[in-house]
Each structure stands twice: as C-alpha cells, then as structure tokens.
Amino acid sequence: MSVRVRGIYATALTRLLYDDTGVVQASEPIRERFDATFPVAPALATVATTDDRQGVGVSGEEPTVDAATDRLESVGVDTLAWNDPAPEGAVFDARVESTKRSGAVLDLGEDDKGGIEGWLHFSQVDDRIEAGDALRVQIREAVAPWSDDRPVCTTDLTVETELARLVRSDQSDATTGGVELASLLPTDPRDGWAVRWDERADDADLDALGATLDRLNERAAVLDALPNPASAGESGDEPGRLTDGLATTWCWFGRESRFALDDLRREVTPTMGGHHRAKAATNAASAAVDFAEAVCDDAGDGGEFPFAALTRQFGPREGDTLALGHGKPAGHLVVLGRGEVTDYDPVGKVTLEREMTPGGTYDALGVERRAGDVAVTKLQEGRWWYPTVYRGSDGERRGTYVNVCTPVELFPDVARYVDLHVDVVKHADGRVERVDDDELDEAVAVGEIPEPLAEKARAVASAVENALR
Structure with a gap:
C-alpha cells in the first residue's frame, strides 16, 4: 500500500502513515524534513486537505483508503470520517x-x-x-x-x-x-x-x-x-x-485531533503550539504560522496555543459577525445563525448575540419564539459544550439550552464543532432536563459516532446537568 499526502497536514500525516502504509511522491519540504528518499511510484490513495482546511479527503483503491482512514481516525477522539456516495470518477x-x-x-x-x-x-x-x-x-x-x-x-x-x-x-x-x-x-x-x-x-x-x-x-x-x-x-x-x-472517505479533524497532529509533526520538525489549529483558521493565518516558525527561534518549541495573538490579527473580535457552524454526526453542516460578537476575552471566550425570528418553538424548551427575542450564546475555545440563554424583549429569561459537542473552535467567521445529540436544558421555572440520549445511542448504532466519543458526550452532559441543578 502507498499514499500520496498533500496540504497543511502533510508533515503530520506523513509521519502517521510512513511506517504502516508507506508514502510516495513526497514534496520537497517533506523530503527535507524527513531526510529520506520517497519513491516516485503510483499512489494507491491520495490524502489531500480540503479547501476549507477542516480536514482531508482520502481517495483511491479501497483497501488502501480503508487502511489510511483507520490510521487517521486514531489521531484523536474527535476525528470523524464519512464515506462519499458520489466519489471522484464514479x-x-x-x-x-x-x-x-x-x-x-x-x-x-x-x-x-x-x-x-x-x-x-x-x-x-x-x-x-x-x-x-x-x-x-x-x-x-x-x-x-x-x-x-x-x-x-x-x-x-x-x-x-x-x-x-x-x-x-x-x-x-x-x-x-x-x-x-x-x-x-x-x-x-x-x-x-x-x-x-x-x-x-x-x-x-x-x-x-x-x-x-x-x-x-x-x-x-x-x-x-x-x-x-x-x-x-x-x-x-x-x-x-x-x-x-475511487473509494473516498472524508475525515474532519476536531480541535483535540489538530493538537494531536501538532505532536506528530513535532517529532519531525519544530512546531509551534496550535500549529494546525491556527492553519485551519484562514490562508493568511497559515502563512503567518510558516513565517513565525521560520524566523523565530523559539516559535517551534511547542508552548501554548496563541489564541489572543491569532484572534487579534484575524478575528473574531468584538463587533465582528460570527456564525454557528453546527456540524451533524452524519457529516453535513447546518449554520444555526449569525450574530454579533458583543464581548471578546483574549483567554479564548466570546459572547454572541442573535435576534431571533418569530415562529415555532425553541428545541426541547417548548417555548414559543416571539418577535424581539434575543439569544445570548457564550462560546469558549476548546470546551465540549456551550450555553445559549433565550430572553424576551422585556429581558425575561425564557430558558437555557446547553449544547454538548466536540471542542469548540473559534475561527474568524464561524464557531465550528460537531453536535453530539445529547443536550441539557434549563426551563424558565428552574427545571433541568437532559434530552436526546436516544439520538446519541442511535448515532452510535449506525456508526456515525464512535463509542469513545459518545462516552465523552454522556460524561459532559452529566457534568452540565449536575452543575445546573
């Protein structure tokens, strides 16, 4: 088996796949970092970064694609993979x-x-x-x-x-x-x-x-x-x-997986803390990471992820518009809405306010959506959950919805995560209710959510539930 690797994750994934799968047609930077000769041989699969930098596509001969995907899914608990029903060449x-x-x-x-x-x-x-x-x-x-x-x-x-x-x-x-x-x-x-x-x-x-x-x-x-x-x-x-x-799978890397990829890359070449998390933000941020690692002697020594420096330069900051990129375990993305960042904390927190449109009810709360309602969402980089408080035009609290998800990533124009179904709500009268455990169980049964990730979701939901009571 042999794979060709390209994109912002190339060094880390070459390290991951080098021993078990074999890598061919390596780029010049990869050859230099590994100080190795890679054959110019046919690749039985290609691993390439997606245009939005959120993950990779793996396409080629089915046995090699399956083997490579298995290795990619081992990177972190929040790496998720889906088969493509309309792959290239079909x-x-x-x-x-x-x-x-x-x-x-x-x-x-x-x-x-x-x-x-x-x-x-x-x-x-x-x-x-x-x-x-x-x-x-x-x-x-x-x-x-x-x-x-x-x-x-x-x-x-x-x-x-x-x-x-x-x-x-x-x-x-x-x-x-x-x-x-x-x-x-x-x-x-x-x-x-x-x-x-x-x-x-x-x-x-x-x-x-x-x-x-x-x-x-x-x-x-x-x-x-x-x-x-x-x-x-x-x-x-x-x-x-x-x-x-071509057999094709798509792998989405969550925040924990990006930091695990940093560790793999660091085995080969100096790598700053949050290397892949920063590169996934924007093309400009990706270029800035390369520049910093090239000219700063200590930039590649690991350390903390520079959230404040990244967001001050590229966003999100107070006054910016931010979308909620609600990934679904089946693989598709739903944008829940866009709002204004009303508060920014350089330690990794933002507050988002959205004006709600009337009609229908709020999920699990059973409360009517009225004109003038405002949703206040507090997001923290790396946290496995986030709360949204719904208030009426008079300021009255109408309920709180806590979404359990893969660790939140605050990109310049979107907060990105994958929803893990189980959630916790607190009604206006103070009642606390945990919901959608059955949907999580079903997602595990059909193979959309791995059991270790589901166990993490259940543990997070239990901790949130206890905290709200």
Missing part, C-alpha cells in the same frame, strides 16, 4: 432536476442517507438540456459532506491516476506527453483510449509507469462494459450509480 445515470443560469442540478439517485445531487455546467453539454432529461455523467470533483457545494459532474468519461489519465480517442497515436520511457512499456492503452502522461511521470521508473497503465486499462474496461446511456430527453433508467470510481 459514473451515474442522472436526470436533470432543475436548471440554473450556468448549469443544471442533477438527480444522481439515492443512498441509505437520502438523495444525491450533482452539478453540471452547461459547457459540458453540446445541446440544450431541460428538467427531466436523462444523462450519463461522471464525478469530476467530489466534495466533503460538510460543504454547501454539490459534486461537479462531466459528460466526458475518463479514468485517471496522479501520473496519467485515459481519454476517449479515435486517433491512431494513443500516447501523448513528454515521458520518454513510455514507448518502452510492454502494454499499450486500451483500444479506443489515449493516454495522457502527467509531468510527474518523468521521474517514475518503468515498473511504475507500467503499473499505472495497467490500472488505467482495467478501469477503462469497466466503462467500456456499461450499457449505452439514454440520450437527453429520453426517459432512461432510474438515476443511480453505475461504477464505483
């Missing part, structure tokens, strides 16, 4: 659900968690398409479950690895690219396909190139065996997945 029979200005929303069928949607830009189709049309598409870009985006689809079916890809071709010359050794390979691209070599293949040996082309040909054969698709406008078969594509 082929679907799709139906146009609706059209927008620049593209179409596609119905890709369902999995055990519900419907799957995709996005197809109009540049990917030659003819006009309308709602109800049938299409055969491939996932070009998969997305993390906590993202608001839909996976990006294409109607051009290809097969790819990090060293080369196969594309449909009727040309006699089936090989392109600057790889001089390619002409010496014992195998050719499959009939009807042409190989496009990546520049990284220049550094690979014949065995690596041959193994890459063999894998591509195997996957191309799967596409060739598919039945002919329905044309746009035809009814076709029901939407659904036809091929597996």
Whole structure:
C-alpha cells in the first residue's frame, strides 16, 4: 500500500502513515524534513486537505483508503470520517432536476442517507438540456459532506491516476506527453483510449509507469462494459450509480485531533503550539504560522496555543459577525445563525448575540419564539459544550439550552464543532432536563459516532446537568 499526502497536514500525516502504509511522491519540504528518499511510484490513495482546511479527503483503491482512514481516525477522539456516495470518477445515470443560469442540478439517485445531487455546467453539454432529461455523467470533483457545494459532474468519461489519465480517442497515436520511457512499456492503452502522461511521470521508473497503465486499462474496461446511456430527453433508467470510481472517505479533524497532529509533526520538525489549529483558521493565518516558525527561534518549541495573538490579527473580535457552524454526526453542516460578537476575552471566550425570528418553538424548551427575542450564546475555545440563554424583549429569561459537542473552535467567521445529540436544558421555572440520549445511542448504532466519543458526550452532559441543578 502507498499514499500520496498533500496540504497543511502533510508533515503530520506523513509521519502517521510512513511506517504502516508507506508514502510516495513526497514534496520537497517533506523530503527535507524527513531526510529520506520517497519513491516516485503510483499512489494507491491520495490524502489531500480540503479547501476549507477542516480536514482531508482520502481517495483511491479501497483497501488502501480503508487502511489510511483507520490510521487517521486514531489521531484523536474527535476525528470523524464519512464515506462519499458520489466519489471522484464514479459514473451515474442522472436526470436533470432543475436548471440554473450556468448549469443544471442533477438527480444522481439515492443512498441509505437520502438523495444525491450533482452539478453540471452547461459547457459540458453540446445541446440544450431541460428538467427531466436523462444523462450519463461522471464525478469530476467530489466534495466533503460538510460543504454547501454539490459534486461537479462531466459528460466526458475518463479514468485517471496522479501520473496519467485515459481519454476517449479515435486517433491512431494513443500516447501523448513528454515521458520518454513510455514507448518502452510492454502494454499499450486500451483500444479506443489515449493516454495522457502527467509531468510527474518523468521521474517514475518503468515498473511504475507500467503499473499505472495497467490500472488505467482495467478501469477503462469497466466503462467500456456499461450499457449505452439514454440520450437527453429520453426517459432512461432510474438515476443511480453505475461504477464505483475511487473509494473516498472524508475525515474532519476536531480541535483535540489538530493538537494531536501538532505532536506528530513535532517529532519531525519544530512546531509551534496550535500549529494546525491556527492553519485551519484562514490562508493568511497559515502563512503567518510558516513565517513565525521560520524566523523565530523559539516559535517551534511547542508552548501554548496563541489564541489572543491569532484572534487579534484575524478575528473574531468584538463587533465582528460570527456564525454557528453546527456540524451533524452524519457529516453535513447546518449554520444555526449569525450574530454579533458583543464581548471578546483574549483567554479564548466570546459572547454572541442573535435576534431571533418569530415562529415555532425553541428545541426541547417548548417555548414559543416571539418577535424581539434575543439569544445570548457564550462560546469558549476548546470546551465540549456551550450555553445559549433565550430572553424576551422585556429581558425575561425564557430558558437555557446547553449544547454538548466536540471542542469548540473559534475561527474568524464561524464557531465550528460537531453536535453530539445529547443536550441539557434549563426551563424558565428552574427545571433541568437532559434530552436526546436516544439520538446519541442511535448515532452510535449506525456508526456515525464512535463509542469513545459518545462516552465523552454522556460524561459532559452529566457534568452540565449536575452543575445546573
């Protein structure tokens, strides 16, 4: 097994995966830090940081993806992982659900968690398409479950690895690219396909190139065996997945896991306290960490996480707008609302005020939401819970809701955590009630929350419950 690692977690994850899984195609900084030679060989999986820096995607051959994911989940109690129902390279029979200005929303069928949607830009189709049309598409870009985006689809079916890809071709010359050794390979691209070599293949040996082309040909054969698709406008078969594509999991790192990754990185190179927590905040903060570790002799010696310095420079500060990024154990993200930071404490605390819209009731409190109600939420970096006090327009306390969650992280524009279902409420009359233990038990049963994390949630809920009585 072998993996390719990229992104802000690369050094720590290379250390994590180096012994058991094997790392290939390492970047120059990684080679220097490890003082080691990494082979330019085909990667059976790629581990890459997500665009929002909250975690990583792991994609490739299923056994290697499973092994790498198991290692990643061992990083910390608040590392959570989900399988992708629409991974890169998977082929679907799709139906146009609706059209927008620049593209179409596609119905890709369902999995055990519900419907799957995709996005197809109009540049990917030659003819006009309308709602109800049938299409055969491939996932070009998969997305993390906590993202608001839909996976990006294409109607051009290809097969790819990090060293080369196969594309449909009727040309006699089936090989392109600057790889001089390619002409010496014992195998050719499959009939009807042409190989496009990546520049990284220049550094690979014949065995690596041959193994890459063999894998591509195997996957191309799967596409060739598919039945002919329905044309746009035809009814076709029901939407659904036809091929597996690359096995893909998404791993979200909680705060405790980011600090555990700091420890792994520190085994290889000087690393400041909160290195990965700061890098996850913004691209600018990530660059600042690199600069500080490069020029300050003691910056990489561990120490305390510089929350005050980070937030003074990048936020959140008093007067800023902050969202509540309420992650769900199933993987998706719900924004509970945005409010104004009314108080900031450099030790790691902020107070958030939101004006509530009328209608419905407050969860578990059973109290009507009225015009003029205000929610005051107190958040503390690293704490496994946070309280929200609801008050009426007259200032009367209408109830308190304490959310139990993975450790809160206060990023510049969002407070991020994953909800752990069980919560504690205190009613206006003083009654204290613990709620949703059954939802936590169910999440454990279906594999959304590991039992050690569930035990932590129950212990936190018990401590909060006792404190409120």
